Amino acid sequence: MTSLIAIDALLIAACTWFAIGLAGLVAPRNTTFISKTLFPLGALVGIGVGLVALDSLGSPAQTAVLVIGLPDLPFHLRLDNLSAVFALLLGFASAGISIYAAGYFRKGEGAAPGVLCLEYHLFLASMLMVLLADDAYAFMVAWETMALSSFFLVTTDHKHEEIRRAGFLYLLIAHIGAIGILLSFGVMTGGAGDYSFAAMRTQELAPFWSSAAFLLALAGFGAKAGLVPLHVWLPEAHPAAPSPVSAMMSGVMLKTAIYGLLRVSFDLLHTTIWWWGVVALVVGLVTALFGVLYATVQNDMKRLLAYSSIENIGLIAVGIGLTLIFHAYRMEGLAALAMTAVLYHCLAHAGFKSLLFLCTGSVLHATKERSLGKLGGLIHPMPWVAWLALAGVIASTGLPPLSGFVSEWLLLQSFLFSPGLPHPWLNMVVPVAAALVVLVAALAGFAMVKFYGIIFLGQMREPALKDAHDAGPWEKLGLLWLALITLFLGVMPSTVILRIDAATRQLLGSGLADKLNENGWWMLAPISPERASYEPLLVLVTIAATLLLGRWLVRHLYHGRVRRSSAWDCGYHFEGPRAQDTAEGFSQPIRRIFEPMFRMERHFPAARDTKPFYSVKVEDHFWYWCYLPIARLASWISTLIVTLQGGRIAVYLMYSFITLLVLLLVARP
Amino acid sequence: MISISGLFGQTFAILLALVLAPLLSGWVGQCRAWFQSRTAPPLLLPYYMLQKLFKKDVVLAHNASSLFRAAPFVIFGCMVLACAIVPTLSTDLPFAPAADALALVGVFGLARVFISLAGMDIGTSFGTLGGRREMLVGFLAEPALLMVIFTLAMIAQSTSLATIVETLAHRDLVIYPSLAFAGVAFTIVSLAENARVPVDNPATHLELTMIHEAMILEYSGRHLALIEWAASLKLYAYSCLGLALFFPWGIAAGDSFLALLAAIPLLLLKLAIGGVILAGIETVNAKMRIFRAPEFLGIAFMLAVLGLLVRLLLETRV
Numbered sequence: 001m002t003s004l005i006a007i008d009a010l011l012i013a014a015c016t017w018f019a020i021g022l023a024g025l026v027a028p029r030n031t032t033f034i035s036k037t038l039f040p041l042g043a044l045v046g047i048g049v050g051l052v053a054l055d056s057l058g059s060p061a062q063t064a065v066l067v068i069g070l071p072d073l074p075f076h077l078r079l080d081n082l083s084a085v086f087a088l089l090l091g092f093a094s095a096g097i098s099i100y101a102a103g104y105f106r107k108g109e110g111a112a113p114g115v116l117c118l119e120y121h122l123f124l125a126s127m128l129m130v131l132l133a134d135d136a137y138a139f140m141v142a143w144e145t146m147a148l149s150s151f152f153l154v155t156t157d158h159k160h161e162e163i164r165r166a167g168f169l170y171l172l173i174a175h176i177g178a179i180g181i182l183l184s185f186g187v188m189t190g191g192a193g194d195y196s197f198a199a200m201r202t203q204e205l206a207p208f209w210s211s212a213a214f215l216l217a218l219a220g221f222g223a224k225a226g227l228v229p230l231h232v233w234l235p236e237a238h239p240a241a242p243s244p245v246s247a248m249m250s251g252v253m254l255k256t257a258i259y260g261l262l263r264v265s266f267d268l269l270h271t272t273i274w275w276w277g278v279v280a281l282v283v284g285l286v287t288a289l290f291g292v293l294y295a296t297v298q299n300d301m302k303r304l305l306a307y308s309s310i311e312n313i314g315l316i317a318v319g320i321g322l323t324l325i326f327h328a329y330r331m332e333g334l335a336a337l338a339m340t341a342v343l344y345h346c347l348a349h350a351g352f353k354s355l356l357f358l359c360t361g362s363v364l365h366a367t368k369e370r371s372l373g374k375l376g377g378l379i380h381p382m383p384w385v386a387w388l389a390l391a392g393v394i395a396s397t398g399l400p401p402l403s404g405f406v407s408e409w410l411l412l413q414s415f416l417f418s419p420g421l422p423h424p425w426l427n428m429v430v431p432v433a434a435a436l437v438v439l440v441a442a443l444a445g446f447a448m449v450k451f452y453g454i455i456f457l458g459q460m461r462e463p464a465l466k467d468a469h470d471a472g473p474w475e476k477l478g479l480l481w482l483a484l485i486t487l488f489l490g491v492m493p494s495t496v497i498l499r500i501d502a503a504t505r506q507l508l509g510s511g512l513a514d515k516l517n518e519n520g521w522w523m524l525a526p527i528s529p530e531r532a533s534y535e536p537l538l539v540l541v542t543i544a545a546t547l548l549l550g551r552w553l554v555r556h557l558y559h560g561r562v563r564r565s566s567a568w569d570c571g572y573h574f575e576g577p578r579a580q581d582t583a584e585g586f587s588q589p590i591r592r593i594f595e596p597m598f599r600m601e602r603h604f605p606a607a608r609d610t611k612p613f614y615s616v617k618v619e620d621h622f623w624y625w626c627y628l629p630i631a632r633l634a635s636w637i638s639t640l641i642v643t644l645q646g647g648r649i650a651v652y653l654m655y656s657f658i659t660l661l662v663l664l665l666v667a668r669p
Numbered sequence: 670m671i672s673i674s675g676l677f678g679q680t681f682a683i684l685l686a687l688v689l690a691p692l693l694s695g696w697v698g699q700c701r702a703w704f705q706s707r708t709a710p711p712l713l714l715p716y717y718m719l720q721k722l723f724k725k726d727v728v729l730a731h732n733a734s735s736l737f738r739a740a741p742f743v744i745f746g747c748m749v750l751a752c753a754i755v756p757t758l759s760t761d762l763p764f765a766p767a768a769d770a771l772a773l774v775g776v777f778g779l780a781r782v783f784i785s786l787a788g789m790d791i792g793t794s795f796g797t798l799g800g801r802r803e804m805l806v807g808f809l810a811e812p813a814l815l816m817v818i819f820t821l822a823m824i825a826q827s828t829s830l831a832t833i834v835e836t837l838a839h840r841d842l843v844i845y846p847s848l849a850f851a852g853v854a855f856t857i858v859s860l861a862e863n864a865r866v867p868v869d870n871p872a873t874h875l876e877l878t879m880i881h882e883a884m885i886l887e888y889s890g891r892h893l894a895l896i897e898w899a900a901s902l903k904l905y906a907y908s909c910l911g912l913a914l915f916f917p918w919g920i921a922a923g924d925s926f927l928a929l930l931a932a933i934p935l936l937l938l939k940l941a942i943g944g945v946i947l948a949g950i951e952t953v954n955a956k957m958r959i960f961r962a963p964e965f966l967g968i969a970f971m972l973a974v975l976g977l978l979v980r981l982l983l984e985t986r987v
Contacts, residue, residue, distance in 0.1 A: 435815070589802070
């Protein structure tokens with residue numbers, strides 16, 4: 001009996017979320033009721049989902065069959081360790097975001113709060129159902145519900161033309177992706193017509209067909225996750241959506257795509273071919289490098305974070321690629337290491353990217369400004385947001401002792417031991433790929449310093465910023481929750497990995513738990529302490545202890561006197577806020593070094609301009625290389641078809657007549 | 670697990686770093702002056718400077734934030750941790766498992782992010798300029814440094830610094846060509862990371878050329894003292910890292926007190942020679958334009974990757 005409790009609990013949670021959403025429709029304009037009652041309730045459900053998933057990790061898979069669905073095909077549900085890891089992520093990340101949202105949504109911004117509440121909780125419920133689905137039909141229904149509810153959330157503020165366009169682009173690419181996923185499932189049934197995942201697991205596919213299924217899944221889930229070249233919706237949709245929605249999409253929804261990719265590559269397809277890994281590795285590297293370079297040159301804070309999400313998804317794809325390569329060569333220990341890096345980065349990214357997106361939400365509310373060029377100095381009026389954002393920035397940069405570093409460390413460790421691969425050139429190329437991963441990590445530091453330094457530090461670039469206010473109590477609570485997750489993931493890696501190891505073990509047949517158990521909980525040594533080890537708690541304690549001891553000693557031995565004066569700045573005392581770097585100025589070295597990577601339109605002032613101005617506009621090459629040609633082709637084909645539509649009824653009747661004749665000729669008995 | 674003598678050795682290594690680091694900076698400054706036919710400043714100048722700065726009041730700009738005041742302590746903490754991890758006298762360090770070579774690079778990165786943010790905090794043009802350039806040098810140098818570490822980690826089959834040093838110090842005399850590439854790359858990276866000529870000049874306040882100095886312009890009193898001390902600790906940590914990786918002979922493997930004592934004069938000798946070489950490099954080179962720095966560090970990266978490939982191609986077959 002106990003074995004069925006977890007999946008039932010999660011189902012009840014999904015229904016509760018749906019019910020909370022419907023409750024929002026009872027009084028769609030009552031903001032207080034919705035934000036102060038329904039959203040906190042949703043957060044509680046989220047914590048419940050997280051706890052249930054945490055508890056079910058390591059126990060055998062549980063299944064359930066619902067009565068709803070098609071006549072011959074009821075919904076199959078299954079909770080195994082892989083689903084549980086992602087449900088854990090969904091539960092805990094969404095709890096923080098929902099608490100924050102309780103303080104965020106106000107009157108008179110876009111759609112009615114009740115409608116928003118319905119869309120938001122439907123979005124949550126559908127993501128949970130995606131994780132639980134155990135047949136292609138249930139999966140696609142949940143997947144599409146997720147896409148549609150998030151589309152409506154993105155277009156909350158639908159009165160603006162650009163937001164409608166962003167929403168449309170998102171919907172379009174989501175559906176291109178959905179086609180890929182659907183076809184992939186179709187291939188995996190092997191023509192047997194049984195769409196349950198259980199049947200797919202037993203199919204023996206020819207290498208050609210399993211490769212086709214993998215590539216279709218990579219393209220389909222890649223469109224949702226934001227892999228290049230299907231990433232274009234991300235930097236449009238994230239700035240358009242309200243901040244809690246951006247946080248939810250970037251932190252959680254992108255991970256459902258990663259979940260799908262893992263489910264297909266390691267669970268449904270049980271054979272692995274080595275070059276799949278190479279494809280994923282290369283696509284991941286291109287995505288990561290592309291994402292981080294574009295992140296450094298953005299001037300809109302949410303676009304910057306959106307590109308940074310692309311970078312992180314790229315790193316996750318690199319990890320998946322590495323896992324596939326190791327798995328194909330039956331090097332299960334290393335595959336487990338890379339897989340742990342993937343899962344850990346999913347968890348870490350869900351924490352810190354949600355945190356950063358929510359911080360931009362607070363900044364947006366306090367200043368009504370999204371452009372970096374008009375912010376600055378916000379650490380003074382908003383110390384809470386600024387210091388919590390710093391945690392997100394450090395984690396996102398991949399620096400110890402916070403969460404991002406752990407996964408990057410694991411990823412690099414798995415790269416380091418790749419030369420054992422029984423494939424000569426792969427052996428060479430893989431460590432060099434590690435060099436690119438490191439470059440990406442280092443560039444992420446540049447992007448994040450820009451993000452933080454321009455928003456929170458320096459002088460205020462606009463006088464109106466003085467009136468900015470710190471986040472409210474609900475918002476602070478949500479931010480604090482996510483920052484604590486980031487800290488916990490950063491300093492307790494062994495504890496977390498021991499829990500999520502069940503998923504690695506399920507997918508690959510081996511995990512890291514035995515190795516980790518040999519050492520203490522404070523030490524992360526996935527192979528052996530002689531080979532590599534990391535003790536983040538000790539790092540944190542040492543830095544903190546030196547900090548406090550140093551401060552105490554200096555004050556004790558000398559003094560703690562402080563005088564205030566105007567800034568020295570080499571003696572130039574008439575510098576206003578305009579003398580600081582702008583967002584464009586800060587990223588100038590990147591634009592110069594990586595010039596061919598960007599499509600730039602620049603205007604430089606001439607020497608004797610009376611009204612000199614400088615402008616630079618950076619655009620994505622992929623629009624011009626990939627999307628615009630396709631769009632032009634489509635519109636060219638449609639102009640051809642337009643000639644058929646003369647608008648005269650006689651011509652249309654003739655078309656029907658001809659069609660009828662042709663059909664009669666062709667379809668003779 | 671953690672022996673008393675190990676703990677003693679660890680404490681001793683940290684204290685030695687705190688004491689020796691300013692001395693190393695002073696020694697490099699002195700050598701530089703001699704090479705340039707100037708009258709050399711006293712060897713103990715950095716200590717006088719620290720003492721003077723600690724005594725002075727802190728003058729903060731009106732809009733200095735809490736981050737500005739916390740940053741010197743955080744940076745100092747990072748550098749102390751780095752000095753605790755790098756094997757200087759002995760490889761028996763209780764702190765060594767806390768961070769392997771990759772995490773060490775992360776700790777340096779943390780300090781870099783904090784100093785760049787602190788530079789941006791006052792909102793002067795020089796501060797943001799310095800912060801931006803520091804991050805530029807950082808993202809160019811960090812991959813090269815990690816490639817160097819990868820090469821060594823592949824030789825030793827470990828990223829733990831203690832294991833790498835033990836493997837390299839107690840090997841039979843095998844010549845690794847990859848180490849030569851890695852060594853040159855490491856030298857270039859250390860020059861860039863420690864704000865040395867030809868990437869940066871620690872002695873300049875000329876507005877167009879400074880990187881490190883531009884970020885710390887607004888610091889004074891004890892904050893500046895901590896930052897200067899941290900900078901010399903960083904130079905010390907990098908020097909010791911280079912010595913440990915490429916000239917590891919003499920570093921005690923066990924925890925015997927005698928071996929520890931014997932390691933001290935050898936370390937001093939190696940550091941003194943290293944200081945002379947650093948001063949020599951700084952004298953014969955000119956500071957390069959900031960946009961030549963990517964090429965310079967690109968060379969380091971290429972050399973490091975070449976070292977890695979040499980390791981994979983030539984040395985693994987033996």
